[in-house]
Amino acid sequence: MKRILIGLLAFGLIAAACSSDDEDEGPVKLGFLNGQSGDYGPWGHWALAAAEVAVEELNAGGGVLGRDVELVVEDNGSTPEGAVSGFAELTEVDGIHALGGIESDGMIAIFETVHELQIPTICSTCGTTELDSTGGDMVFRIIPSDTDNGIVGAQVARDEGYTSVAMLVELSEGTESPANVFKSVFTEQMGGTVTEDVRFNAGETTYAAQVAQAFESGPDAVYIAAGFETGVPLLNEWQRRGYTDIPMIFTTDLLSPEIAEIVGGVDGASAIVGATAYDTESNPAWDAYVPRFEAKIGDPPEIAFYDAWQYDQYIILGLAMAAAGTTDGAAVAAAIPDIANPPGVEVFTYADGVAQLEAGNEIDYHGTTSNLNLNSVGNLLSPVMAVIHVEDGAWDVRENIELDPTLVKPS
Amino acid sequence: MTNPIFWVGVLTLALIYASLAMALNVESGWGGMWDLGIAGLLASGSYCYVILTAGPDLDMRFAPGLSMWVAWPLAALFTGLVAFAIGAPALRLRREYFLITTLAFAEIIRQLVVIQADFTRGTVGIPNINRPFDSFVSGREYNYVLLAIAAAAAAVMYLVTRQIGVSPFGRTLRAARDNEAVALALGKRVNRMRIQTFVLAGVLIGATAPVYLFYIRAISPQLFAPGITFTVWTALVIGGIGSIRGGLAGAFVLIVFTEAVGLIEVDPAHINILVAIEPFLVGLLLVLVLRFRPDGLFSERTAFGAGGRSNSRARDPRPAEPAATSGG
Numbered sequence: 066m067k068r069i070l071i072g073l074l075a076f077g078l079i080a081a082a083c084s085s086d087d088e089d090e091g092p093v094k095l096g097f098l099n100g101q102s103g104d105y106g107p108w109g110h111w112a113l114a115a116a117e118v119a120v121e122e123l124n125a126g127g128g129v130l131g132r133d134v135e136l137v138v139e140d141n142g143s144t145p146e147g148a149v150s151g152f153a154e155l156t157e158v159d160g161i162h163a164l165g166g167i168e169s170d171g172m173i174a175i176f177e178t179v180h181e182l183q184i185p186t187i188c189s190t191c192g193t194t195e196l197d198s199t200g201g202d203m204v205f206r207i208i209p210s211d212t213d214n215g216i217v218g219a220q221v222a223r224d225e226g227y228t229s230v231a232m233l234v235e236l237s238e239g240t241e242s243p244a245n246v247f248k249s250v251f252t253e254q255m256g257g258t259v260t261e262d263v264r265f266n267a268g269e270t271t272y273a274a275q276v277a278q279a280f281e282s283g284p285d286a287v288y289i290a291a292g293f294e295t296g297v298p299l300l301n302e303w304q305r306r307g308y309t310d311i312p313m314i315f316t317t318d319l320l321s322p323e324i325a326e327i328v329g330g331v332d333g334a335s336a337i338v339g340a341t342a343y344d345t346e347s348n349p350a351w352d353a354y355v356p357r358f359e360a361k362i363g364d365p366p367e368i369a370f371y372d373a374w375q376y377d378q379y380i381i382l383g384l385a386m387a388a389a390g391t392t393d394g395a396a397v398a399a400a401i402p403d404i405a406n407p408p409g410v411e412v413f414t415y416a417d418g419v420a421q422l423e424a425g426n427e428i429d430y431h432g433t434t435s436n437l438n439l440n441s442v443g444n445l446l447s448p449v450m451a452v453i454h455v456e457d458g459a460w461d462v463r464e465n466i467e468l469d470p471t472l473v474k475p476s
Numbered sequence: 477m478t479n480p481i482f483w484v485g486v487l488t489l490a491l492i493y494a495s496l497a498m499a500l501n502v503e504s505g506w507g508g509m510w511d512l513g514i515a516g517l518l519a520s521g522s523y524c525y526v527i528l529t530a531g532p533d534l535d536m537r538f539a540p541g542l543s544m545w546v547a548w549p550l551a552a553l554f555t556g557l558v559a560f561a562i563g564a565p566a567l568r569l570r571r572e573y574f575l576i577t578t579l580a581f582a583e584i585i586r587q588l589v590v591i592q593a594d595f596t597r598g599t600v601g602i603p604n605i606n607r608p609f610d611s612f613v614s615g616r617e618y619n620y621v622l623l624a625i626a627a628a629a630a631a632v633m634y635l636v637t638r639q640i641g642v643s644p645f646g647r648t649l650r651a652a653r654d655n656e657a658v659a660l661a662l663g664k665r666v667n668r669m670r671i672q673t674f675v676l677a678g679v680l681i682g683a684t685a686p687v688y689l690f691y692i693r694a695i696s697p698q699l700f701a702p703g704i705t706f707t708v709w710t711a712l713v714i715g716g717i718g719s720i721r722g723g724l725a726g727a728f729v730l731i732v733f734t735e736a737v738g739l740i741e742v743d744p745a746h747i748n749i750l751v752a753i754e755p756f757l758v759g760l761l762l763v764l765v766l767r768f769r770p771d772g773l774f775s776e777r778t779a780f781g782a783g784g785r786s787n788s789r790a791r792d793p794r795p796a797e798p799a800a801t802s803g804g
Contacts, residue, residue, distance in 0.1 A: 097744070102751045110748065117744060138744045140751045145692055145699050150489065154738060157482035173603045174694040181615045195603055236590050238599040238696065266587070 092135040093128070093392055095120065095379055096161035096184075098151045098171065103143025105168055107294065108370050112166060112190070113138065114362040115372035118354065119379035126416035129386045136379075137161055145174035156182055162392040165378040169193035169238055172204070179203055183394030185401065187381060189374035194242050197474070200443030203398045207381070207437055208374050209341045209448035211239070214317060215246020216472050217450045218288065221339030222251060222314055224452075227285035229258040230314070233275060233299065235291040236266050243316055244290040249475040260284045267292060272299045273306070280308035288314045293321040293369060300327045309334040317341045320369035320453065320460055329458030342451035342465060343373050344435050350377075350413040351433045366433075368460075377432035381405060384418045384430055404430050405437045484619045490731035491626035492688050495633040497711040497723030499680035502637050505718040505776070506646055507673040508653035510575045513562060514708050516582025517678050519700035520558040521685030523589055525551035526602055526695050534602060537594040544606060544686070552683035558585070559678025563671050582705065589697045601696025605689045622690055629687050630724065633680060638720050640676070641780070649673060650718075650780075710758070714765050716772025719779040726773065733761055 097116050101109035116136055123134040137159045141147035148171025155161045164179070164186040172191045176199070179186045186204045188196065192211035200206055209217075222230060230251065234244040241264075251257040261282035265275045276299065279287050287308075291299060296319045303309070309331045315324070317340040328336045343366065345351050354376055358366050366372050382397070384404045389396040403409075404418065409427035412418040421428045430437060438446040452463045496514060503509045528547035530539035542550075566577040589596045596602075613621050640646045652659035652666045659666050689695060707730070715726020737757050742750045765772065 101747055113744060113747065136744050138747045139738070140747065140754075144701070144703070145694060145696065146489075146704075149692055150485065150735065150738075153482055153485045154735075157479035157485070158739065160479075170601065170694075170696055170698055173601060173696070174692055177604055177693055181618075194600065236587075236599060238601070238698070241599045264591075 092133040093130065093386065094135050094137050094159055094161045095382060096155040096159070096164040097136055097138045097166040098141050098148060098155060098164060099138075099166035100143030100168060101138075101140035103147070105143040108190075111362065111367065111370035111372040112375045115358060115366075115375035116166060116379060118357045118361055119376045121357075122415050123379065123383040126414075126419055129383050130390070130392065134383065141167070141171050143168070145170050147171070148174050152178060156184060162386070162394070163187075163382045163397060165189055165382065166375060167191065169195075172196070176204065183398070185382065185385070185394050185398040187378035187401075189378045190371045192239055192242060197444065198442050201439075201441055202443075203394070205401055205439060205443035207377055207432070207434065207445060208371070209445060209450065211242035212246050212474050213448050213450065213468060214243040214341060216250055216468055216474070217339040217466070218243060218247040218314055218316065219250040219255060220466070220469050220472065221337060221452055222257065222286060222288070223255050225286070225312070225337065227257070229260050229284045231261040231279035231282045231284040231287045232259055232263060233279045233287060233289045233291065234262070234264050235295050236264050237292065239318065240290040240292065240316065244288070246475055247288060247290075250472055253475075254472055267295045272302045275299075276302045276306060276308070280306070280311055284311065286312045286314055289319065290316040292318050293324055296321075296324050297327065300324065304331055312337065314339065318369060321367070322459070325455050325460050326458045328455045334455075336455045338453040338460075339466075340368065340451055340453055342368055342449050342453070342462060343433060344449045345462075346465070348413070348431070348433065350431055353414060354433045373433040377434050377437065380415050380432065381430060381437065383415050384422075384428065387419050387422050388428070402439050402443075404428050405439050407438070481616050481619050484623050486732060486735045488619070488623045488626045488691055490728045491623070491630040492684065492691060493708060493711050493731055494724045494727035495626075495630045495684040495687070496681060496708045497715065497727050498630075498633045498637045499677050499684065500708055500712055501717065501719075501723045502640055502680070503673050503677035505712065505722070506641065506649045506653065507670055509567065509670060509674060510571070511578045511674075511677070512575050512702070512705055513578030513582040514681065514705040515700045515702055516562075516578075516585035517555050517559060517681040518685050518688065518704065519582075519585050519589060519697075521551045521555040521682030522689050522695055522700070523596055524554040524682070525686045525689065526605065527595060529606060530602070534597065536597060544608060548683070548686050551685055552679045555682025555685065556675045556679035559675045560671065563674035567667065567670050567674060579702065579705075582700070582702065586697050586700050589700075599697060601694060603694045605693050605695065607690045607693070625690065626687055629684060633684070634720075634724060636680070641720050645669070710762060714762060714772060716774040716776065718776030719772065719774035721774045721779070722772050729761070729773070730758070734758055
């Protein structure tokens with residue numbers, strides 16, 4: 066035991082002898098802490114490609130504060146433990162100046178540490194309801210929350226004239242949160258009925274019983290909240306059992322091409338998604354982003370892969386640093402609402418934003434996903450939502466919609 | 477160069493896994509009960525601690541807001557009770573049946589946490605776990621406090637498990653593992669002893685749970701996936717199943733090695749290669765250890781002297797097969 070303790074002490078002394086980098090020189094380091102492996106792995110490739118497109122734009126625009134920008138990537142394994150150790154590596158080893166890319170459960174784990182270390186953090190894929198009221202100082206969210214997604218799902222059900230739904234909900238934070246909001250709004254504020262609320266785990270051998278339970282409960286429609294990896298076997302079961310005459314309402318995670326092909330391949334079947342969407346209408350930021358993303362990855366952007374939010378977050382961070390004139394965490398965090406919200410000259414690219422700042426003007430950055438205006442707790446003021454249908458085996462955005470202001474967020 | 481705070485964090489995590497591996501060693505190394513339910517027991521202790529210390533702001537059905545110093549031992553005791561509830565039926569089963577049953581119980585516990593959202597906040601989880609002394613020390617410096625807490629917990633775990641290992645109870649436990657028929661013939665109540673050991677390991681894991689939460693700072697069911705069980709087992713195998721120091725050494729080697737691999741710098745475009753190679757390298761480490769030191773870095777033989785383990789047993793690390801069982 067004594068030898069082990071001596072070894073530990075020696076190890077600590079050697080580690081202590083190693084000095085940290087000077088963080089005020091060299092490149093500006095933007096951390097990308099994301100699940101490149103594990104449950105979020107399927108999204109990782111797309112997310113990283115979008116982040117790289119953003120950093121390439123920052124460097125093409127002269128860098129940040131005249132310094133090159135470096136994207137420092139860390140895999141969190143899609144686990145809270147991986148997020149904690151990955152964040153420690155990004156901050157203590159790499160010396161990042163700001164952070165992006167993190168998902169809900171990892172964000173919750175590092176939330177307090179982010180504030181303690183004053184690392185400006187933008188959460189581009191965090192739907193968690195935990196951030197509905199706790200951000201705004203150091204943590205900002207530029208994607209609609211699970212609360213928004215639940216409300217818009219209920220709104221779509223109401224607008225389609227459904228008075229009863231059955232629910233099929235995967236047991237995970239990202240699917241249960243919007244589903245619980247949907248249920249609350251649909252039943253308590255719209256007077257609807259939930260004929261059956263079926264919850265299930267990912268990775269089950271078969272979903273026959275769950276599908277039968279939901280579809281045979283006599284609903285007007287079935288609300289399905291699941292990840293797309295679970296959605297595929299679930300819908301295969303739906304197809305096999307012939308419940309194709311009952312319409313379905315999906316959550317955003319099911320907006321993948323595979324799902325559209327399954328539903329579109331069945332005569333008479335219909336699926337509708339009230340979903341988070343990208344801001345694609347007459348948006349120069351979107352128009353500039355799409356070809357660069359396609360050139361990087363070989364595919365167009367997909368809402369279900371959340372790539373464009375990953376892009377927007379780094380443009381915001383770059384502009385906030387330019388506006389603050391420093392990489393100091395507190396100053397950059399304070400500048401984020403300033404460059405994202407009016408008043409100011411509306412800009413759509415990093416280079417335009419920097420040019421306006423250098424001209425002494427205030428700016429209002431409009432990203433690929435929305436106008437990115439933030440409220441006092443760092444959440445989107447007006448998230449872009451859309452009604453999306455399956456059309457000829459592909460997703461078709463019918464119309465962008467606003468959240469009904471008469472619907473109250475459940476407490 | 478690397479900031480020492482980073483390595484302080486790595487050492488802290490290594491000490492937490494060392495504590496879990498030493499607890500596992502008592503039941504699996506000496507008791508021969510190959511438990512794949514570590515994650516479930518850790519979840520039990522963690523949620524018990526969090527619920528007991530939760531305040532009214534979290535909007536949970538039961539939130540007594542107890543002091544962490546009261547909740548900590550209660551979490552250990554509760555985990556012992558959970559271990560008893562699992563062990564009573566599971567220890568009637570043999571080898572792989574016991575193993576798979578404990579894995580199933582761990583998953584049941586995780587699902588209970590998900591389903592009982594009124595008490596646990598379900599899949600949303602609970603953020604901002606209170607940590608001892610954080611009103612006195614905060615920010616980066618708290619990492620040193622956490623290291624001290626984890627080191628103290630690991631030291632207590634080492635002393636307790638060492639005492640068990642060299643006690644008559646520990647010797648009988650190993651004897652029953654190696655030859656149950658002889659232990660029974662000598663009048664030893666082997667089944668009762670195994671349940672006691674399983675519960676004791678539960679208490680030890682439950683006592684470690686709050687330290688793990690102090691490190692993570694939030695809790696959710698995703699935290700207690702089976703991966704944590706396999707990490708603890710890998711640490712114990714590397715260190716040496718049955719040895720007193722094995723869990724400690726194995727956890728250090730495994731965690732430090734894993735984090736060191738993560739320090740390899742690659743171009744972002746090639747991060748997927750590094751991500752793929754990390755588990756491969758950890759697996760390679762395990763293979764190399766097993767190839768050149770089949771008993772692990774520390775063997776049970778050296779821990780307890782020549783009489784500590786029979787030669788046949790040392791070469792055959794299969795789990796014990798209880799004699800007085802009804803099968804599985």
